[in-house]
Amino acid sequence: MTTADNMNGWEIVIGLEVHVQLLTESKIFSGASTRFGAEPNTQACAIDLGMPGVLPVVNEAVYPKAIAFGLAVGAEIGARSVFDRKNYFYPDLPKGYQITQMDHPIVLGGHADIMLESGELKTINITRAHLEEDAGKSLHEDFQGMTGVDLNRAGTPLLEIVSEPDMRSVAEAVAYAKYIHQLVTYLDVSDGEMSQGSMRCDANVSIRRFGETEMGTRTETKNINSFRFLERAIIHEINRQVAILETGGRVVQETRLYDPDRDETRPMRSKETANDYRYFPEPDLLPVLIDEAYIQDVRNKMPELPSEKRIRFEREHDLPEADAIILTSTTQLADYFERVAATGGDSRLAANWVRVELLSKLNKASIALEEAPVSAEQLGSIVTRIRDKTISGTIAKTVFDGLWSGQAESADDFIASHDLQQVSGTDELEPIVSAIIANNPKQAEQYRSGKTKLLGFFVGQVMKETGGKANPQQVSELTKKLLT
Amino acid sequence: MLHERTITELRLGLENGEFSAEELTRHYLSRLEGPSQDINAFITVTGNIALERAKKSDIDRSKGHAGPLSGIPIAHKDVFCTRGVRTSAGSLILDKFIAPYSATVVEKLEQAGAVMLGKTNQDEFAMGSSNENSHYGPVLNPWDRTRVPGGSSGGSAAAVAAGLCAASTGTDTGGSIRQPSSFCGVTGIKPTYGRISRWGIIAYASSLDQAGPITQTAEDAALMLEVMAGHDPKDSTSIAAGVPRYTDSLANPIKGLRIGLCQEYFDEGLDATTGKLIMEAVAVLESQGAVISEVSLSTTRYAVPAYYVIAPAECSANLSRYDGVRFGHRCENPKDLDDLYKRTRSEAFGNEVKQRILVGAFALSTGYYDAYYRKAQQVRRLIRNDFQEAFKTVDLLLSPTAPTPAFRIGEKSDDQVAMYLQDIYTISSNLAGLPAISIPAGIHGHLPTGLQLIGNYLDEARLLNVAHQYQLQTNWHKLSPPAGGTA
Structure with missing residues (x-):
C-alpha cells in the first residue's frame, strides 16, 4: 500500500509537533556556539554541561524570532513569557531537566493555510509555539556496546510548534510541514536544514471510523527529520493501526520511533515507564514581559511572507498561480527570479527560464541555487536577447549551456563568439x-x-x-x- | 590576639605595617593546625593558595594598590565554587569535584584582596539546621563542643566564632546564615533575594538561596557586603540596583526608628530565657530612641510548611544533575543506565537530601501539584503581602533568630519537625525575599543568643546601621568562646 488516505472507511487524524532550531549564533542559555558539525563536546560550556552552580541566562535573540513566527501565523504573542522545568533523567539531558515553556508559551494560537493538491486552501490551526532548549545526542554506535554522549547540541534554541489534530491525510501533513519549513526559512527563524536536525517532526496519528466524533487512541512518532520520512512514517503508522483495529485489537497510546532503514515505526518507551515530567516554573529565570512596542518593532522588520510574495508575483509579474507558487518556494529562488526579470525586462519569459531551464539544470546537477554557475544577471542577459529577437529560444538553450559550463562571461559574448545571431532579414x-x-x-x-x-x-x-x-x-x- | 580582631582592626594593622598579610595568614593557618580546629569547621584548608595571595596582597599594598579587603583572611562555605579547589557542598557525590570556575562572590572577594584560607563545613547541599548532615562529619559549636553550631552554614559561623578566619561567606535558604550565627555568637546577614549573585553557588532552592557574610560585627558585615553585592549579568535573578556604601550609614542615629515586634514570633515555642534576652535588647534600642510597637504577621504559621514544599520541589530538580554521568561520584560497574542512576545517587546522597528530593518530586507530581506546590506558592504570596502590610507602619521587624540556643548534637536527629521548627523565625524572610540580620544579643547560660532584624527590600543599609548602633551599646558581639569550649 503506498497511500494510506481514506482507506476502508477509516478517517485519519494527524497533529504535528514541529521542532525548529532557531538560527542564532549562540545557545539559548549560554554563550556556546550553535555551529553544526563540530567535534563532539567542543561546543558545550559549563552551562550546557549542567555543572554545579551554573545559571542560565536567556539569549535575547530568540525572542524576535519566535515572535516573528507568531505574527506570521496570526497568533497572539504571550505578554508574559515564562520558562518551566521539565524533569526527566537521560544522559543527553545534562541538568536532569529541560528548560521549556509550559503554561505561558510565547506564541498562542495561529493558523497555517496550506494548499491542497486540488488547489484549495485548508486551514490547519496552531495550538501554540514555545521556546525550549534542545538536548544533546546519544551515540549508540562505535562504543563497544556503550553509549557516547555529545552535548554540542545541548542548549540549542528550539521553537516547538504544536498543531491541532486538523490534518486528515498524509498529503496534508506533509503540506503542513512544508508550509512551516517555508515560513521559518523565509523569516530567517531557522536555516531549515533538515538533514542537520534543524527541523524535526513528531507525528501524532490516530484513526477512527468516518462520522465518529470521539478521537481514536493516538501514537506519537518522534524525531522525523525529512518530508519523505514523515510521509513514510505516517503511512506505516496508519497501516499498523488499521491492521490492529480491523482484527479487533486496541491501539496502545505510546511513543514510537520511525526507522527509515526498515521503513517501520516501533515503540520507544513503554507506558510502564511513562514519565511524570513534574513541570514547575524555572526559578533561575524571571518571567519576561513583552510589550506592544517590542512586537511592533519585530513586525516592522519582518520580510515579505511567502503568501504575500506569491500574490505580488501574480499581480506584478503577471504570472499564473502555479508559477508564482514555484518561484516563491524559497526567498532565494524568488530573489533570483526577480533579478532575472529585472535584467531581462520580461517577467513571463524570466519565469519560464527560471522555472524550467534553471531548476532542471540544478536538479540534474544536484546543486543548490546558491551554487548555480549562472548568475541571475547572466540569465537575465539571455532573456534580453530572446526578447529583442537576437536569438531564438532554441539557440538560447545553447547560450545557457555555454554560460553554465563557463565558456563565456555574458550572453552577448557567447552569441558573438559562436556567431549565433539570429538570421532574420x-x-x-x-x-x-x-x-x-x-x-x-x-x-x-x-x-x-x-x-x-x-x-x-x-x-x-x-x-x-x-x-x-x-x-x-x-x-x-x-x-x-x-x-x- | 590577632584572630580576635575585627576586619576593621586588621585593616588598620595592615595599613600601619603592624603586621604583614603574610604574617596574618600564617597566624590563621597555624590556628587551623592547632587545637581550635577540632570543631571540624573546615572541609579543605588551602594553605598554599592563601600564602600566595597574602604575599601578593603585601606587594599590592607596597605599590599602593590595596583593595578594600586586602590581606583579610576569610573562608568560603563549601557551596561556593572555587576554581581549582575541591567544592563538595558537604556531599560525597562532589567529594572529588574540583570546580573549573569560581563563584562571582569568590571572584569579587578575591579582587578586593581577601585571602581565602579554605572551605568550610556545612550540611549536605545546605540542607539542615545543625550541620549534622555533612559527609565530612558534624561541626562542633566552639562555645560547647557537645552542641551543634547550627546550620547549614555551621562551619562558616563556627570558624568566625573560634577565630579560625576573620570572616566567612555563607548561604541562607531558610535561615542557614542567621541561625548558626545566633548559635555561635557572631553577626550574619542574609541580604535581599537577588542582591548577591548566585552564579557559582551550588543550588539548593534557587528561588530562596541567597549568599551573605558572617562576621564578628555589623561594621565588618557592611565591609564584606559592599564587596559581595551587586548585579551580575550571569545571574538573571540578580538585582540591577546599585550597591550603596553600607559603611557610610552605620553611624546614623536611630532616634525615631519604628521597630515592630511580630507577636507570632514570641509564641509558646520560644524558650523563655531567650525571649527575656531579646526583650532586654529591645530595651537597649528603645533607650537609643527607637519606637517599639507590636505587629502581626498572621501567615507566620504557614511559612514552615510552605517552605518544606517549595524548597524540596526546587531541590528535587536542582540535584538531578548529580547522575554519575559527567562529574562527581559514580557507582562501580553499573549494569545499565537505571542501575547507574539509582546506585550512584543512593550511595552518595545522605538521608536528609534523599528525603527532600523525594518530598519535592512528590509535591510536583501529577495529581499533587495543585494541592502542594501551587498552594505553597499562594501561601508565599500571602506571606509577602503580610510583610508589606507590616512595613506600612514600621521600618524594621525584630525577633529572636531561633527559638532556643544551640542544642546538643543528636538531640533533634530523630525529631524532624522539631528540627524544622528551628527555622520558624527565619524562613518567612526567605519566602518573602527580604533582608534580615542576626546579631549576638545575650548569653543564655553559657550559650550565645541571637537577635534578628528583618528589613524591607534592599534595606540592608538600615539593618546594618541599627545592628551597628546596638553593638556600640553592647558587648555581646565581643565575647569569644572559652578556650576548648566547656560542656
Whole structure:
C-alpha cells in the first residue's frame, strides 16, 4: 500500500509537533556556539554541561524570532513569557531537566493555510509555539556496546510548534510541514536544514471510523527529520493501526520511533515507564514581559511572507498561480527570479527560464541555487536577447549551456563568439528558403495541393541549413509566401 | 590576639605595617593546625593558595594598590565554587569535584584582596539546621563542643566564632546564615533575594538561596557586603540596583526608628530565657530612641510548611544533575543506565537530601501539584503581602533568630519537625525575599543568643546601621568562646 488516505472507511487524524532550531549564533542559555558539525563536546560550556552552580541566562535573540513566527501565523504573542522545568533523567539531558515553556508559551494560537493538491486552501490551526532548549545526542554506535554522549547540541534554541489534530491525510501533513519549513526559512527563524536536525517532526496519528466524533487512541512518532520520512512514517503508522483495529485489537497510546532503514515505526518507551515530567516554573529565570512596542518593532522588520510574495508575483509579474507558487518556494529562488526579470525586462519569459531551464539544470546537477554557475544577471542577459529577437529560444538553450559550463562571461559574448545571431532579414532568408523549395519539389507539390502540414518540414530544413539561427516565425511566413 | 580582631582592626594593622598579610595568614593557618580546629569547621584548608595571595596582597599594598579587603583572611562555605579547589557542598557525590570556575562572590572577594584560607563545613547541599548532615562529619559549636553550631552554614559561623578566619561567606535558604550565627555568637546577614549573585553557588532552592557574610560585627558585615553585592549579568535573578556604601550609614542615629515586634514570633515555642534576652535588647534600642510597637504577621504559621514544599520541589530538580554521568561520584560497574542512576545517587546522597528530593518530586507530581506546590506558592504570596502590610507602619521587624540556643548534637536527629521548627523565625524572610540580620544579643547560660532584624527590600543599609548602633551599646558581639569550649 503506498497511500494510506481514506482507506476502508477509516478517517485519519494527524497533529504535528514541529521542532525548529532557531538560527542564532549562540545557545539559548549560554554563550556556546550553535555551529553544526563540530567535534563532539567542543561546543558545550559549563552551562550546557549542567555543572554545579551554573545559571542560565536567556539569549535575547530568540525572542524576535519566535515572535516573528507568531505574527506570521496570526497568533497572539504571550505578554508574559515564562520558562518551566521539565524533569526527566537521560544522559543527553545534562541538568536532569529541560528548560521549556509550559503554561505561558510565547506564541498562542495561529493558523497555517496550506494548499491542497486540488488547489484549495485548508486551514490547519496552531495550538501554540514555545521556546525550549534542545538536548544533546546519544551515540549508540562505535562504543563497544556503550553509549557516547555529545552535548554540542545541548542548549540549542528550539521553537516547538504544536498543531491541532486538523490534518486528515498524509498529503496534508506533509503540506503542513512544508508550509512551516517555508515560513521559518523565509523569516530567517531557522536555516531549515533538515538533514542537520534543524527541523524535526513528531507525528501524532490516530484513526477512527468516518462520522465518529470521539478521537481514536493516538501514537506519537518522534524525531522525523525529512518530508519523505514523515510521509513514510505516517503511512506505516496508519497501516499498523488499521491492521490492529480491523482484527479487533486496541491501539496502545505510546511513543514510537520511525526507522527509515526498515521503513517501520516501533515503540520507544513503554507506558510502564511513562514519565511524570513534574513541570514547575524555572526559578533561575524571571518571567519576561513583552510589550506592544517590542512586537511592533519585530513586525516592522519582518520580510515579505511567502503568501504575500506569491500574490505580488501574480499581480506584478503577471504570472499564473502555479508559477508564482514555484518561484516563491524559497526567498532565494524568488530573489533570483526577480533579478532575472529585472535584467531581462520580461517577467513571463524570466519565469519560464527560471522555472524550467534553471531548476532542471540544478536538479540534474544536484546543486543548490546558491551554487548555480549562472548568475541571475547572466540569465537575465539571455532573456534580453530572446526578447529583442537576437536569438531564438532554441539557440538560447545553447547560450545557457555555454554560460553554465563557463565558456563565456555574458550572453552577448557567447552569441558573438559562436556567431549565433539570429538570421532574420528577408534579404538573407529568401534565397535560402527558395533554394530549399527548389531542392524539394515533391514536398512543394504536395503542399500546394493542400497538405499544409508540410510547412513544418520546410521550416525545419531552413533551420537546419542556418544552424538554428533563422527566425522561425519569419521562415514560416516566407515559406508560405513563396509556396503560393 | 590577632584572630580576635575585627576586619576593621586588621585593616588598620595592615595599613600601619603592624603586621604583614603574610604574617596574618600564617597566624590563621597555624590556628587551623592547632587545637581550635577540632570543631571540624573546615572541609579543605588551602594553605598554599592563601600564602600566595597574602604575599601578593603585601606587594599590592607596597605599590599602593590595596583593595578594600586586602590581606583579610576569610573562608568560603563549601557551596561556593572555587576554581581549582575541591567544592563538595558537604556531599560525597562532589567529594572529588574540583570546580573549573569560581563563584562571582569568590571572584569579587578575591579582587578586593581577601585571602581565602579554605572551605568550610556545612550540611549536605545546605540542607539542615545543625550541620549534622555533612559527609565530612558534624561541626562542633566552639562555645560547647557537645552542641551543634547550627546550620547549614555551621562551619562558616563556627570558624568566625573560634577565630579560625576573620570572616566567612555563607548561604541562607531558610535561615542557614542567621541561625548558626545566633548559635555561635557572631553577626550574619542574609541580604535581599537577588542582591548577591548566585552564579557559582551550588543550588539548593534557587528561588530562596541567597549568599551573605558572617562576621564578628555589623561594621565588618557592611565591609564584606559592599564587596559581595551587586548585579551580575550571569545571574538573571540578580538585582540591577546599585550597591550603596553600607559603611557610610552605620553611624546614623536611630532616634525615631519604628521597630515592630511580630507577636507570632514570641509564641509558646520560644524558650523563655531567650525571649527575656531579646526583650532586654529591645530595651537597649528603645533607650537609643527607637519606637517599639507590636505587629502581626498572621501567615507566620504557614511559612514552615510552605517552605518544606517549595524548597524540596526546587531541590528535587536542582540535584538531578548529580547522575554519575559527567562529574562527581559514580557507582562501580553499573549494569545499565537505571542501575547507574539509582546506585550512584543512593550511595552518595545522605538521608536528609534523599528525603527532600523525594518530598519535592512528590509535591510536583501529577495529581499533587495543585494541592502542594501551587498552594505553597499562594501561601508565599500571602506571606509577602503580610510583610508589606507590616512595613506600612514600621521600618524594621525584630525577633529572636531561633527559638532556643544551640542544642546538643543528636538531640533533634530523630525529631524532624522539631528540627524544622528551628527555622520558624527565619524562613518567612526567605519566602518573602527580604533582608534580615542576626546579631549576638545575650548569653543564655553559657550559650550565645541571637537577635534578628528583618528589613524591607534592599534595606540592608538600615539593618546594618541599627545592628551597628546596638553593638556600640553592647558587648555581646565581643565575647569569644572559652578556650576548648566547656560542656
